[in-house]
Amino acid sequence: xxxxxxxxxxxxxxxxxxxxxxxxxxxxxxxxxxxxxxxxxxxxxxxxxxxxxxxxxxxxxxxxxxxxxxxxxxxxxxxxxxxxxxxxxxxxxxxxxxxxxxxxxxxxxxxxxxxxxxxxxxxxxxxxxxxxxxxxxxxxxxxxxxxxxxxxxxxxxxxxxxxxxxxxxxxxxxxxxxxxxxxxxxxxxxxxxxxxxxxxxxxxxxxxxxxxxxxxxxxxxxxxxxxxxxxxxxxxxxxxxxxxxxxxxxxxxxxxxxxxxxxxxxxxxxxxxxxxxxxxxxxxxxxxxxxxxxxxxxxxxxxxxxxxxxxxxxxxxxxxxxxxxxxxxxxxxxxxxxxxxxxxxxxxxxxxxxxxxxxxxxxxxxxxxxxxxxxxxxxxxxxxxxxxxxxxxxxxxxxxxxxxxxxxxxxxxxxxxxxxxxxxxxxxxxxxxxxxxxxxxxxxxxxxxxxxxxxxxxxxxxxxxxxxxxxxxxxxxxxxxxxxxxxxxxxxxxxxxxxxxxxxxxxxx
Amino acid sequence: xxxxxxxxxxxxxxxxxxxxxxxxxxxxxxxxxxxxxxxxxxxxxxxxxxxxxxxxxxxxxxxxxxxxxxxxxxxxxxxxxxxxxxxxxxxxxxxxxxxxxxxxxxxxxxxxxxxxxxxxxxxxxxxxxxxxxxxxxxxxxxxxxxxxxxxxxxxxxxxxxxxxxxxxxxxxxxxxxxxxxxxxxxxxxxxxxxxxxxxxxxxxxxxxxxxxxxxxxxxxxxxxxxxxxxxxxxxxxxxxxxxxxxxxxxxxxxxxxxxxxxxxxxxxxxxxxxxxxxxxxxxxxxxxxxxxxxxxxxxxxxxxxxxxxxxxxxxxxxxxxxxxxxxxxxxxxxxxxxxxxxxxxxxxxxxxxxxxxxx
Numbered sequence: 084x085x086x087x088x089x090x091x092x093x094x095x096x097x098x099x100x101x102x103x104x105x106x107x108x109x110x111x112x113x114x115x116x117x118x119x120x121x122x123x124x125x126x127x128x129x130x131x132x133x134x135x136x137x138x139x140x141x142x143x144x145x146x147x148x149x150x151x152x153x154x155x156x157x158x159x160x161x162x163x164x165x166x167x168x169x170x171x172x173x174x175x176x177x178x179x180x181x182x183x184x185x186x187x188x189x190x191x192x193x194x195x196x197x198x199x200x201x202x203x204x205x206x207x208x209x210x211x212x213x214x215x216x217x218x219x220x221x222x223x224x225x226x227x228x229x230x231x232x233x234x235x236x237x238x239x240x241x242x243x244x245x246x247x248x249x250x251x252x253x254x255x256x257x258x259x260x261x262x263x264x265x266x267x268x269x270x271x272x273x274x275x276x277x278x279x280x281x282x283x284x285x286x287x288x289x290x291x292x293x294x295x296x297x298x299x300x301x302x303x304x305x306x307x308x309x310x311x312x313x314x315x316x317x318x319x320x321x322x323x324x325x326x327x328x329x330x331x332x333x334x335x336x337x338x339x340x341x342x343x344x345x346x347x348x349x350x351x352x353x354x355x356x357x358x359x360x361x362x363x364x365x366x367x368x369x370x371x372x373x374x375x376x377x378x379x380x381x382x383x384x385x386x387x388x389x390x391x392x393x394x395x396x397x398x399x400x401x402x403x404x405x406x407x408x409x410x411x412x413x414x415x416x417x418x419x420x421x422x423x424x425x426x427x428x429x430x431x432x433x434x435x436x437x438x439x440x441x442x443x444x445x446x447x448x449x450x451x452x453x454x455x456x457x458x459x460x461x462x463x464x465x466x467x468x469x470x471x472x473x474x475x476x477x478x479x480x481x482x483x484x485x486x487x488x489x490x491x492x493x494x495x496x497x498x499x500x501x502x503x504x505x506x507x508x509x510x511x512x513x514x515x516x517x518x519x520x521x522x523x524x525x526x527x528x529x530x531x532x533x534x535x536x537x538x539x540x541x542x543x544x545x546x547x548x549x550x551x552x553x554x555x556x557x558x559x560x561x562x563x564x565x566x567x568x569x570x571x572x573x574x575x576x577x578x579x580x581x582x583x584x585x586x587x588x589x590x591x592x
Numbered sequence: 593x594x595x596x597x598x599x600x601x602x603x604x605x606x607x608x609x610x611x612x613x614x615x616x617x618x619x620x621x622x623x624x625x626x627x628x629x630x631x632x633x634x635x636x637x638x639x640x641x642x643x644x645x646x647x648x649x650x651x652x653x654x655x656x657x658x659x660x661x662x663x664x665x666x667x668x669x670x671x672x673x674x675x676x677x678x679x680x681x682x683x684x685x686x687x688x689x690x691x692x693x694x695x696x697x698x699x700x701x702x703x704x705x706x707x708x709x710x711x712x713x714x715x716x717x718x719x720x721x722x723x724x725x726x727x728x729x730x731x732x733x734x735x736x737x738x739x740x741x742x743x744x745x746x747x748x749x750x751x752x753x754x755x756x757x758x759x760x761x762x763x764x765x766x767x768x769x770x771x772x773x774x775x776x777x778x779x780x781x782x783x784x785x786x787x788x789x790x791x792x793x794x795x796x797x798x799x800x801x802x803x804x805x806x807x808x809x810x811x812x813x814x815x816x817x818x819x820x821x822x823x824x825x826x827x828x829x830x831x832x833x834x835x836x837x838x839x840x841x842x843x844x845x846x847x848x849x850x851x852x853x854x855x856x857x858x859x860x861x862x863x864x865x866x867x868x869x870x871x872x873x874x875x876x877x878x879x880x881x882x883x884x885x886x887x888x889x890x891x892x893x894x895x896x897x898x899x900x901x902x903x904x905x906x907x908x909x910x911x912x913x914x915x916x917x918x919x920x921x922x923x924x925x926x927x928x929x930x931x932x933x934x935x936x937x938x939x940x941x942x943x944x945x946x947x948x949x950x951x
Contacts, residue, residue: 413829416831416832417832420832433824434827434829437819437824437828438823439824440823448827459812460811460812460813
């Protein structure tokens with residue numbers, strides 16, 4: 084049987100970066116094929132070539148045995164290739180039906196066409212067991228269902244080869260399971276699925292074959308049934324990975340942060356945080372597990388002073404934080420920082436760095452007041468030597484303080500942010516998604532830094548949607564769902580299924 | 593390809609020069625269509641504005657005003673605010689210094705009166721910009737909209753006030769002539785070669801303002817917070833910077849600089865407050881800020897260029913009757929178009945060219 088997709092000696096270069104170098108492998112028709120690799124391994128570039136965003140500098144691309152030139156995404160769609168992006172391409176205030184039709188309205192008479200498409204959609208939903216009502220608005224749907232709409236869109240456009248880019252990043256354990264059900268059904272119907280992910284567990288669970296990329300080249304193509312996690316991780320990174328980092332015995336000290344009856348109600352009167360009660364003691368890592376968008380971001384914002392709570396008490400080292408009686412949080416993070424709260428935000432590029440500043444100018448963001456000399460002049464000599472020290476300690480590459488931070492990889496940006504916050508010696512460290520978009524090698528070193536802080540007696544609050552990360556770092560785990568804490572467990576009691584259920588809002592003990 | 597991926601010399605010097613050249617080429621085309629020789633016109637322009645010492649004096653005189661309005665727009669842009677209101681703030685700044693001078697010029701000596709009047713222009717300009725800044729910070733009313741409105745309000749307010757100031761029997765819609773204790777010292781007393789030009793010490797104040805601006809924006813904590821707010825408001829909030837305070841303070845500084853722009857012509861040349869004296873200098877400040885990329889040297893050079901265009905353009909229209917005086921406004925528009933709206937027009941081509949050279 085012809086392979087659905089065959090890459091032959093594909094190379095692609097961006098300026099000085101060789102994104103793909105002589106990539107060759109094939110994807111069997113009617114199979115689920117995993118592509119894994121660290122950030123910058125070249126998997127996104129390769130998929131972009133397949134989907135027509137980029138053209139390969141050299142090499143051939145065969146679709147169902149035919150050599151094809153895919154010059155843009157329209158030609159990809161015509162060739163039966165569909166792509167579900169990590170960030171959904173949906174218009175929030177339109178219905179599922181309208182989103183599917185977008186770009187294929189087919190003439191002037193919208194109403195009649197809409198009726199035809201609706202019938203087709205309901206038929207597809209029935210055939211693939213996709214529970215979606217075409218007349219629902221996107222904004223009313225959960226993330227998991229929105230993803231189904233993306234898939235529905237591709238099937239409607241008669242995609243036979245479906246590329247999924249990190250599809251489970253935003254899903255609960257249960258939603259992931261139901262996505263995999265759908266994917267298996269596709270496979271039965273003879274469709275080909277390419278799954279790009281960095282979660283090894285998922286690769287092992289659902290794929291038939293897996294291709295591992297590193298540094299722009301293919302370092303291995305293996306049959307999934309004949310491999311294991313350790314082998315895949317080693318292939319990805321190029322060296323054995325420490326799965327269990329050393330940590331001191333659990334010996335928490337005094338309570339650093341105490342949260343009582345915390346509520347947040349937004350302008351639309353929606354309750355985003357519901358009566359949260361917890362504390363964090365010196366020398367422990369408390370992790371908040373949950374699907375993203377269940378109040379974790381708001382909690383971090385409130386604890387870092389970026390947002391005001393609606394009610395409740397937040398005590399830091401015995402003193403209430405000064406959020407009461409304010410109209411807004413404008414300037415409040417500076418006060419919290421002075422109280423010893425460090426913050427590594429979830430959305431790095433939005434909150435933690437100024438993209439158009441150099442690494443050096445970002446190395447003191449938030450601490451700029453401390454560096455002023457007479458007349459508020461900045462002490463650039465001091466700043467530069469501090470920054471060089473940070474870059475050396477955290478092994479940031481390239482170690483050029485004058486480089487625009489946007490030009491660093493995600494992992495190196497995160498190292499700069501982490502270095503800056505650690506350098507300020509906080510008593511409480513708030514950490515949101517510290518390893519989002521960060522490669523495995525760097526994850527290991529960031530985790531080691533956090534554990535070293537914990538061992539040194541810092542109280543750490545970790546928000547992560549990666550259960551593996553929670554398990555690797557936490558002493559205690561709080562599970563959040565719809566703004567409420569639905570359960571608490573010690574790391575020794577770690578149980579992915581139970582946490583999954585708690586994340587879905589089910590109280591089962 | 594992003595403009596920021598170009599080397600610094602290319603984005604800071606090559607791009608603005610290419611844009612300027614494009615604007616001048618289009619202008620040359622229009623002059624040709626008007627039936628005049630573009631090359632001869634350029635010669636007249638350069639002769640009148642730069643080579644003739646008196647002409648140069650006028651060029652620098654205009655430039656002094658433009659440096660202040662250019663700074664006014666630039667400092668706001670650093671915080672991500674588009675202050676269209678420099679024109680009105682300059683007008684009100686003129687009112688501030690005039691009220692003080694009219695009240696005190698017969699009582700005080702120049703060395704007290706002049707600094708007080710300069711301070712008064714800055715305070716009035718700042719006060720006029722405060723409200724748009726306040727509304728932006730606290731109510732989210734867009735500063736572009738409010739400052740445009742404030743230009744209209746300033747213009748009408750001044751219509752009303754200047755009529756009240758006209759002394760009996762004067763035809764000119766202006767205040768009375770100030771006592772000469774308030775007249776700014778002219779530079780031709782030091783450089784007689786400049787002849788009878790109104791170039792005065794405000795030019796030196798303007799250079800001083802450029803230096804202070806450069807140091808404040810790039811070398812101080814305040815400037816760091818200002819630029820962080822302009823480049824990424826989320827990150828600025830995260831960093832504990834008070835966005836509201838930054839917006840209000842920046843607008844007031846921007847307004848003060850616009851107010852100071854009034855000093856040059858009112859205290860240095862006309863010595864009275866007349867109707868519509870800013871004559872578009874506030875709007876030219878927008879062009880200067882865009883072309884000079886909010887950098888002190890860029891602002892200085894673009895101010896000289898605009899001063900030269902006004903001075904040379906004036907002579908040009910006298911010598912070449914086919915070229916109307918409005919041509920200058922047209923060229924100004926072209927420069928805004930090429931340097932502002934289409935500033936990265938040549939960036940992809942330039943970056944491709946540089947890349948080919950690397951290989």
